[in-house]
Structures are given as C-alpha cells and as structure tokens.
Amino acid sequence: MQGLMQGKRGVILGVANNRSIAWGIAKACQAAGADIALTYQGDALKKRVEPLAAELGALVLGHCDVTDAATIDAAFDALKEKWGKIDFVVHAIAYGEQLDGRYVDTTPENFSKSMLISCYSLTALAQRAEKLMTDGGSIVTLSYYGAEKWMPRYNVMGVAKAALEASVRYLAADLGEKAIRVNAISAGPIKTLAFAGIADSRLLLKYNEVNAPLRRNVTIEEVGDSAVYFLSDMSRGVTGEVHHVDSGYNVLGMMRPDAPKD
Ligand code: NAD
Secondary structure, eight states, X not given: OTTTTTTOEEEEEOOOSTTSHHHHHHHHHHHTTOEXXXXXXXXXXXXXXXXXXXXXXXXXXXXXXXXXXHHHHHHHHHHHHHHSSOSEEEEOOOOOOOTTSOGGGOOHHHHHHHHIIIIIHHHHHHHHHHHHOXXXXXXXXXXXXXXXXXXXXXXXXXXXXXXXXXXXHHHHHHXXXXXXXXXXXXXXXXXXXXXHTSTTHHHHHHHHHHHSTTSSOOOHHHHHHHHHHHHSGGGTTOOSOEEEESTTGGGOSSOOTXXXXX
C-alpha cells in the first residue's frame, strides 16, 4: 500500500473516535502517503478528533455540520487556502432516528433529516469538491446492505442508503467528464458509535459473523484498505460502483445451514 497515494491530498469527514470507519480510512490513506485533512462535528468531538489528527499529522479544518451549508463552505474554503486543489473526499456520515420502531411510522421530519444528513450531504460535498478537483479526483461514501434488502432496525436509514447509492451513480455520470470518480463502499457491520445506536446491533454482528463466507466480521482497517484502492489511481477505470467489504455476506441467498445457531 505504501506510496499508492503519495502526493494526493484530501479531506475525510466522519471521524468521531478511534472506532470510526473514517478513522480506519484516514490511517490507511496516511500509510499510503496521502496528506489528510479532517473535520469534526461539534465541540464534543473536537477533543477526540484533534489528538487523532495529530497522530497522523493531519490538518484539522474545524467544525463541519452538513446541515449547515456555511460550515461546509468554510471547510472547503480552508482547503482551497491551504492546498489550492484536492484529490479526494471521503464521506462517512450518517444519521437516523426512530430505528427501533416500524419504518411505516417514519415522520416527515425524521425522513427529511435522515435524507439530508445521510444522503444529500454527499451531493453537497461533491458540489464543493468539483471546484477543487482541478486534476480530477475520487469521492468515496459509505453504505450498508440495508440499502438493498430489508434489515432489522434499519428503517429510514435503509431508504437513505438506497438513495445514497443512487446518488453515487448520478454523481458519477455528472462528474466523470472532469475525471472525478464517485464510488461507495458497502461495509459489513462494525461496532462504531453510530452502529451501537441500532437496537439489536450485537445480534446483527453475530449473524454476519457466523453466516458470512469468511465467517468473521470486517474491521475498519479492512475498509480503510479498500478505500485506498478507490482513492488511489489503482481504481482509475472505476466509477459509480458500490463495492461490498462485508466478508461476502451480500452473496448469500440463504443462511449457511452449518452456521452455529448461538
Ligand atoms: P461513527 O459514529 O464513528 O461515524 C458517524 C459520523 O457521522 C460521526 O463522525 C458523526 O459526527 C457524523 N455525523 C453525523 N451527523 C452529522 C452531521 N450533521 N454533520 C457532520 N457529521 C455528522 O460511525 P461509523 O459506523 O464509522 O459511520 C460512518 C459511515 O459508515 C456512516 O455512513 C455509516 O452509515 C456507514 N456504515 C457503517 C457501518 C457499521 O456497521 N458501523 C456499516 C456500513 C456503513
């Protein structure tokens, strides 16, 4: 991996702590030679993100809440001032409420907020990135299998992820002429802050672990390594793709009869 991203500069949004998928991606990008900038959402995360950024020698752009366009602009203005242009953006952001009830009861407020934060924000970032990716670039977002199939307790998040995956295809078509590629990694369940907010998350982890072809769950480091493929020139012929990093869980048509039951 060493050197695969040498000379590339980009921003990673979504580090909350050292269990975040965004952190796994940041570590892998730095190991591959990239210069990285991070943002954080609010003061509570500032004190977690700043020491992590220092570990990687990463730039900290400050607070960025994707529901507040001014903070997104401020982050990209800071990137322009510091680096002039960028090569990659990682969007590892999601938010959803009412995940323990029924999807059919989703309120318009919850639907709009979840869509805005978990889906539209990718487009908002792509709009800003387009202006700074003057030599082309790569944008990666994070999705989950709940976009494709019903998953318990995922509700509005599943619908938002389906829209996110569709956005990847539309953004890829729009930005391809500028050599800007847009792809998604559909990660298997990983114990992060956001994941712990899903009721039955332990059951989901166990179910994936015993049934997936690799018979284990994936790690943030494995997602990070796959992100390096998308963010580096190794994937220069690939765009609009949703790539599963889930120990193969998505290929199953039926659960393995030999999987341990408890
Ligand atoms: P995490 O809690 O570590 O990260 C979620 C991030 O979203 C946090 O940094 C949070 O600050 C950020 N965020 C939420 N609302 C925001 C807003 N309004 N503005 C800016 N940032 C905001 O959890 P994670 O699991 O690493 O999640 C990262 C991404 O990976 C999400 O898109 C998630 O859906 C996706 N994903 C996670 C899993 C999993 O099992 N953990 C599986 C597949 C996909």
